[in-house]
Amino acid sequence: MTSTLTPRTSIILLLLAAALVAAPMILPITGEFSGTDDVGSKAIEASHPGYVRWTQPFWEPPSKEIESTIFALEAAIGAGILGYVIGRRHGSRRRDDTDR
Amino acid sequence: MHIMEGFLPASHALGWTIVSAPFVVAGAVSLRRILRDRPEARLTLAAAGAFTFVLSALKLPSVTGSCSHPTGTGLGAIAFGPSVMALIGTIVLLFQALLLAHGGLTTLGANVFSMAIVGPWVGWAAWKAASAVGLPASVGVFLGAALADLSTYLVTSFELALAFPDPASGFFGAFVKFAGIFAVTQVPLAIAEGLLVIVVMNALIGRLPGRIDGTIAGVR
Numbered sequence: 001m002t003s004t005l006t007p008r009t010s011i012i013l014l015l016l017a018a019a020l021v022a023a024p025m026i027l028p029i030t031g032e033f034s035g036t037d038d039v040g041s042k043a044i045e046a047s048h049p050g051y052v053r054w055t056q057p058f059w060e061p062p063s064k065e066i067e068s069t070i071f072a073l074e075a076a077i078g079a080g081i082l083g084y085v086i087g088r089r090h091g092s093r094r095r096d097d098t099d100r
Numbered sequence: 101m102h103i104m105e106g107f108l109p110a111s112h113a114l115g116w117t118i119v120s121a122p123f124v125v126a127g128a129v130s131l132r133r134i135l136r137d138r139p140e141a142r143l144t145l146a147a148a149g150a151f152t153f154v155l156s157a158l159k160l161p162s163v164t165g166s167c168s169h170p171t172g173t174g175l176g177a178i179a180f181g182p183s184v185m186a187l188i189g190t191i192v193l194l195f196q197a198l199l200l201a202h203g204g205l206t207t208l209g210a211n212v213f214s215m216a217i218v219g220p221w222v223g224w225a226a227w228k229a230a231s232a233v234g235l236p237a238s239v240g241v242f243l244g245a246a247l248a249d250l251s252t253y254l255v256t257s258f259e260l261a262l263a264f265p266d267p268a269s270g271f272f273g274a275f276v277k278f279a280g281i282f283a284v285t286q287v288p289l290a291i292a293e294g295l296l297v298i299v300v301m302n303a304l305i306g307r308l309p310g311r312i313d314g315t316i317a318g319v320r
Contacts, residue, residue: 005238010299016280016295023163024288032165032293033167057105061199061200074200075157085143086147089305
């Protein structure tokens with residue numbers, strides 16, 4: 001049992017995913033939109049004020065800007081590889097089709 | 101789902117490292133076997149790793165008013181089985197721990213357990229179960245990807261509740277509190293990831309996998 005998506009279905013699915021991600025910014029939601037990792041750490045500090053953080057990261061990005069650059073780099077590396085593989089597959093399938 | 105550096109007591113950090121280590125070794129063995137038996141699968145494998153790289157870098161807003169990132173581990177788990185994702189997920193978590201101070205080395209074991217082990221196993225099991233009961237391939241892929249994402253955050257909540265039980269309500273109260281922070285935020289993001297993975301899977305292998313033999317026969 002296998003199936004293939006039509007381009008139309010793919011676009012609808014992507015739009016739905018985008019809408020889910022965009023909705024919190026459009027709906028009247030109050031919040032600082034900070035990361036849950038930080039919220040989680042703060043919750044620990046609130047409930048266990050005696051807990052001493054016993055290690056620190058070796059290195060931290062010196063600023064938010066540099067941090068966002070490294071995140072962008074991570075996403076770019078991933079997207080580059082993913083795009084390369086999808087493009088290659090797409091190209092080879094089209095060749096197979098015309099050969100047939 | 102990253103537990104920050106130093107935010108697990110040493111005994112918990114060590115415990116989760118010991119639990120996770122064999123899975124990562126098994127992931128390396130599994131990776132070698134895939135590359136030996138199906139060398140043509142290396143591109144898809146690279147794409148599965150790349151997908152996790154991209155998704156874990158995207159911090160997205162959610163209905164709770166905070167941001168969180170999807171995990172991207174379901175896609176690889178569906179295509180190659182969950183074992184190999186333990187290694188791939190560990191590489192992603194190491195990148196973020198060393199270069200971004202997200203997560204940490206002492207908390208790596210716990211973060212690997214949630215994102216690189218339980219998430220992929222749950223996603224793979226959900227996809228297999230969906231295929232076994234005859235649900236359409238797209239539904240199986242959606243469930244596999246979304247539940248791999250969501251379960252990761254439930255495990256993070258579990259790990260934190262175990263380390264930091266609430267002074268009044270104990271482990272259970274703490275689990276509800278942490279799940280309120282992590283898992284509730286994750287629900288819409290996991291659904292979005294599920295929808296995205298249907299499209300990416302289709303683009304990657306030219307169809308949606310619907311077989312129930314564990315791995316997709318003929319994946320290149």
